[in-house]
């Protein structure tokens with residue numbers, strides 16, 4: 001869905017930015033233009049950034065879980081964990 005109509009920024013764009021390390025609205029604005037015109041989208045964009053951070057698997061935790069699964073010869077589990085880490089969370 002479009003979050004920022006003025007700049008054509010979608011919720012997926014915001015999640016992608018969050019996955020790439022964007023944590024603050026000002027940074028999102030710099031990267032995408034979101035909230036740089038009328039500003040109506042600012043609160044929703046900030047909420048989506050926060051939500052993406054809360055639902056994003058932490059890289060270190062996932063890497064540790066993959067190592068554990070590989071050590072235990074649980075290849076299916078290790079593969080699943082790698083997939084979870086590389087896929088954007090469905091919100």
Ligand code: FES
Nearest residue numbers: 004006037038039
């Ligand atoms: S809707 Fe995002 S700046 Fe206007």
